[in-house]
Each structure stands twice: as C-alpha cells, then as structure tokens.
Amino acid sequence: MRTAYSVETVRTAERVLMARLPEGALMQRAAAGLAAACADLLGRVYGSRVVLLVGSGDNGGDALYAGARLARRGAGVTAVLLTPERAHAGGLAALRRAGGSVAAAGAGEGLVAGADLVVDGIVGIGGKGGLRAEAVPLAEAARRSRAAVVAVDLPSGVDADTGQVHGAAVRADLTVTFGTHKPGLLIDPAREYAGSVRLVDIGLELPDGAVLEALQHADVARLLPVPAVESDKYRRGVVGIAAGSARYPGAAVLAVSGALRGGAGAVRYVGPAGDAVIARFPETLVSDRGPKRAGRVQAWVVGPGAGDDAGPVAEVLAADVPVLVDADGLRLADPGAVRRRTAPTLMTPHAGEAAALLGVSREEVEGARLAAVRELAGRYGAAVLLKGSTTLVAGRDGGTVRVNATGTSWLATAGSGDVLSGLVGSLLAAGLSAVDAGSAGAYLHGLAGRFAADGAPVGAHDVADAIPGAWRDVRGVG
Numbered sequence: 001m002r003t004a005y006s007v008e009t010v011r012t013a014e015r016v017l018m019a020r021l022p023e024g025a026l027m028q029r030a031a032a033g034l035a036a037a038c039a040d041l042l043g044r045v046y047g048s049r050v051v052l053l054v055g056s057g058d059n060g061g062d063a064l065y066a067g068a069r070l071a072r073r074g075a076g077v078t079a080v081l082l083t084p085e086r087a088h089a090g091g092l093a094a095l096r097r098a099g100g101s102v103a104a105a106g107a108g109e110g111l112v113a114g115a116d117l118v119v120d121g122i123v124g125i126g127g128k129g130g131l132r133a134e135a136v137p138l139a140e141a142a143r144r145s146r147a148a149v150v151a152v153d154l155p156s157g158v159d160a161d162t163g164q165v166h167g168a169a170v171r172a173d174l175t176v177t178f179g180t181h182k183p184g185l186l187i188d189p190a191r192e193y194a195g196s197v198r199l200v201d202i203g204l205e206l207p208d209g210a211v212l213e214a215l216q217h218a219d220v221a222r223l224l225p226v227p228a229v230e231s232d233k234y235r236r237g238v239v240g241i242a243a244g245s246a247r248y249p250g251a252a253v254l255a256v257s258g259a260l261r262g263g264a265g266a267v268r269y270v271g272p273a274g275d276a277v278i279a280r281f282p283e284t285l286v287s288d289r290g291p292k293r294a295g296r297v298q299a300w301v302v303g304p305g306a307g308d309d310a311g312p313v314a315e316v317l318a319a320d321v322p323v324l325v326d327a328d329g330l331r332l333a334d335p336g337a338v339r340r341r342t343a344p345t346l347m348t349p350h351a352g353e354a355a356a357l358l359g360v361s362r363e364e365v366e367g368a369r370l371a372a373v374r375e376l377a378g379r380y381g382a383a384v385l386l387k388g389s390t391t392l393v394a395g396r397d398g399g400t401v402r403v404n405a406t407g408t409s410w411l412a413t414a415g416s417g418d419v420l421s422g423l424v425g426s427l428l429a430a431g432l433s434a435v436d437a438g439s440a441g442a443y444l445h446g447l448a449g450r451f452a453a454d455g456a457p458v459g460a461h462d463v464a465d466a467i468p469g470a471w472r473d474v475r476g477v478g
C-alpha cells in the first residue's frame with residue numbers, strides 16, 4: 001500500500017524526529033536523496049550545468065545542499081535566489097564551499113534556458129497559493145528550456161494537501177519527495193505537474209490516518225475473490241445488472257461484460273436489452289420482470305444506459321443487498337432512499353455527474369476532486385467512486401480515501417464506465433466491501449485499459465476482454 005499524509009502530519013513527525021537527531025541531519029538526508037536522483041537523471045554529473053531555483057524556506061535549503069553535492073562531483077552549479085536576503089544560510093555557504101555560485105540579479109531566465117538540469121526549490125510544503133509573481137517567469141523559462149526539471153518535495157505552486165493548482169506552478173519531469181507522498185502528488189491536476197515521483201526515506205515515523213492510500217498488486221491480490229474447491233455459482237455470488245434501455249442497449253451489454261469478469265458466479269440481467277445481452281453473452285440469466293421479481297442476487301448494479309426510467313432504480317435501492325449506482329441511476333435515485341439504506345451503497349459518478357449532484361460546475365469538481373468525493377459521500381451517506389484522470393474512492397464514514405494509480409487516459413472512451421460498473425458490482429456480489437470493491441475494481445479496470453490499449457486506441461469491449469489478463473497479472477499467475 002502506498003500512502004500519502006497531510007502536511008500537518010508530516011510536520012508533527014518531522015518535529016519528533018528532529019528532536020532525536022543532530023541539527024540539520026534531516027535536511028542532509030533529504031539533500032543526499034535529492035542529489036542522487038539528480039545524478040541519475042543527468043547520467044554524467046561532471047561538466048553538467050545545473051541551475052537551482054531557491055526560495056526562502058527549507059525547500060530552498062534542500063536544493064542548495066543537493067547543489068553542493070553535485071558541485072563536488074564536478075557539475076557547474078548556479079543558484080538563482082528568489083529572495084537573496086532570506087535564502088538558507090547554511091545551504092548557501094555549503095554551495096559556495098563546493099565551488100557553486102550565485103546568479104547575478106536578472107540572470108535567472110537566461111541560465112535556466114541554457115541548463116541541463118533545473119532544481120525547483122522555490123517552495124515546498126510551506127507553500128500557500130500558486131507561485132508568487134517573481135517566480136512565474138522562472139517556472140515558464142524552465143518549461144520552455146530543454147533542461148530536465150526536478151521538483152524538491154513537490155512542484156512549487158501546487159497544493160500539497162489537495163492536489164489543487166491555484167495559478168502558476170512548476171512543471172517537473174521528476175519530483176523527489178521526502179518521508180511520504182503528499183496527497184497532491186497523487187491527485188490531478190497537481191499530479192500532472194509532478195512528473196514521475198521518487199520517494200526518499202528520511203526516517204519519518206507516520207501514524208495511522210493517511211489522507212490517501214493507493215493499492216498495489218499485492219493488496220489487490222489479497223482482496224480478489226478466488227473460488228475454493230467447494231464453491232458453487234451461488235456461493236461465489238450472483239450479481240444483478242439493471243441497465244440499458246431501448247435507446248442504449250450497448251450499456252447493458254458492456255456492464256454485463258464487466259460483471260462476467262468480476263468474480264461473481266452468475267450474472268443476472270434485468271431490463272429491456274435482454275436480447276442484445278444474450279446474443280453476446282449466452283451465459284447471462286436474463287429476466288424482463290423488473291429487479292424486485294428477478295430472483296435472488298447478492299448485489300445490484302443499476303443505472304448504466306437506463307434512460308429516464310426511475311422504477312428499477314427505486315426497486316434496487318429498496319433491496320437489502322449492496323448496490324452500485326452509476327450513470328443515469330445517479331440522476332434518478334432519490335437521495336433520501338440512498339441515505340436510508342443500511343446495506344452498502346456505492347455511487348460511481350464521473351466529474352460531470354458529481355457536479356450535477358453537488359450543484360457545482362464540472363471544473364470545480366475536477367479542480368478539487370478530494371473535496372468533491374468526500375462531500376458526496378457525506379451528503380449521501382454512501383461510498384463514492386469518483387472517476388476520471390484520477391479515480392478516488394471514499395467510504396461513507398470519511399477516513400482514508402483510496403486513489404487508483406493504474407488508470408490511463410486511453411480509458412476515456414464511451415462505455416468504459418459501464419464495464420467498470422459491472423466489474424465492481426461483481427466484486428460486491430462476491431462479498432467485498434464497497435470501498436474494497438470500488439478500489440480493486442478500478443485497479444483491475446485501469447490495468448486492463450493499459451493492457452488493451454498498449455499505446456493505441458481501444459473500445460470499451462476491448463477493456464472488458466483484457467480484464468482476465470489483469471487478474472492474472474495481479475495474482476502473479478499465467
């Protein structure tokens with residue numbers, strides 16, 4: 001499990017550790033890790049041109065000490081000081097002792113343009129708001145230049161705790177972060193500014209209560225239901241899919257395609273697209289009698305391609321089994337009925353649907369995904385999986401939010417959300433909790449998207465076909 005902690009928690013852990021260590025030891029650990037990452041990126045340190053962008057806090061101190069290490073290995077290192085009178089004194093002295101220099105006033109942009117490597121030590125976890133005006137031209141010069149850009153702890157200008165970006169921010173190729181990931185490094189839009197992320201262990205001891213956690217292969221492998229010797233189809237779980245309409249039969253087919261690959265023992269389809277479903281997947285149990293009279297299921301998926309018929313949504317919400325509500329179902333569901341449910345409920349909106357439910361703009365949701373997913377979970381008393389470039393899953397009772405790291409923008413193709421809803425519904429029927437089903441399903445779906453696409457466009461049905469390969473990859477079999 002990869003975790004991300006709030007700035008406040010990092011600060012507390014840092015204080016505890018600093019009290020036990022000689023002064024400056026923590027910054028030296030950070031600088032050593034940073035310099036090593038820079039050296040890896042440069043390949044050849046000797047003779048390279050390194051420019052440090054140095055702000056007024058310890059983030060700048062890290063950059064200066066790392067710069068000193070690179071200078072000792074033969075790099076030409078120049079520091080551009082944003083507020084010369086407040087630059088980290090110890091770091092500056094170390095850089096000078098190692099043969100590095102300080103840029104003349106006004107020379108920064110030119111130096112950045114000619115650099116091999118730019119180290120962004122403008123601001124770290126002490127930052128508030130976007131970059132200040134004096135730093136903006138330097139960030140722009142770094143973006144224009146051919147230099148590799150390494151952000152210290154996080155790209156300057158992004159919000160460490162939320163992933164929001166207010167105004168200008170540095171765009172990095174690599175972010176070297178200390179002690180723990182910060183939430184902003186894992187959530188768009190900030191995540192995109194971070195490039196790849198390298199975590200340097202500086203010995204921080206972190207308590208329970210991460211803001212975010214990202215499942216990895218081993219975590220998902222533990223969650224996935226695998227039939228035991230004595231399993232039968234009913235013990236494995238039956239998932240009911242109430243989806244599709246005369247206008248959108250494809251949504252039903254795609255949701256069923258995901259459900260068949262999700263680990264339930266049987267898939268029951270209820271709705272007007274039975275013929276299309278059977279034609280493609282003859283193993284489906286099809287009924288046109290409505291969810292209430294369709295027979296026993298261990299979990300329902302309702303909503304994909306449902307059109308305007310609120311009846312099945314209400315019937316499904318009245319069932320005392322886990323329910324996944326997606327797409328049209330989100331609009332048709334009575335919020336009171338969702339809140340009154342005692343069995344688990346998982347809502348799976350994309351940003352536009354989340355915006356409609358919250359009464360805000362899509363841009364607002366996309367700019368502040370963590371706040372949006374928590375707000376929805378709180379309002380509906382339900383688990384919420386917010387889809388998009390960053391997929392987040394929040395539980396109904398708050399706490400740590402899951403973030404999915406496997407997605408790919410090739411998944412932005414019509415119907416891939418329907419596949420996800422079937423897949424996750426199947427995991428619910430197999431007995432996973434709403435948060436586990438949502439996050440394990442998003443993980444497999446993202447991986448399947450990568451495998452199916454492999455660098456080329458795919459349709460949603462290709463993603464469904466790639467799900468078994470994702471399972472095998474996660475379980476380390478085949």
Ligand SMILES: NC(=O)C1=CN([C@@H]2O[C@H](COP(=O)(O)OP(=O)(O)OC[C@H]3O[C@@H](n4cnc5c(N)ncnc54)[C@H](O)[C@@H]3O)[C@@H](O)[C@H]2O)[C@@H](O)CC1
Nearest residue numbers: 014027030056057058059123124125126127128130132153
């Ligand atoms: N917390 C930890 O455990 C460790 C922290 N270290 C470093 O220390 C950093 C935190 O240092 P500080 O607390 O001194 O804070 P920062 O260096 O992140 O920033 C504080 C300074 O930046 C200025 N500033 C704030 N917002 C700004 C903006 N939007 N644009 C430009 N300037 C802005 C402020 O005036 C303040 O002087 C971390 O990010 C990390 O790089 C490491 O040295 C080692 C361990």
Ligand SMILES: Nc1ncnc2c1ncn2[C@@H]1O[C@H](COP(=O)(O)OP(=O)(O)O)[C@@H](O)[C@H]1O
Nearest residue numbers: 387388389407408409411412414415416417418
């Ligand atoms: N830019 C992106 N990067 C990664 N995943 C994405 C991106 N855009 C969409 N996705 C994923 O693709 C799927 C699309 O679902 P959805 O928006 O409901 O589409 P549809 O309604 O057409 O099925 C979701 O799993 C979502 O997380």
Ligand SMILES: [K+]
Nearest residue numbers: 120123152156
């Ligand atoms: K930084």
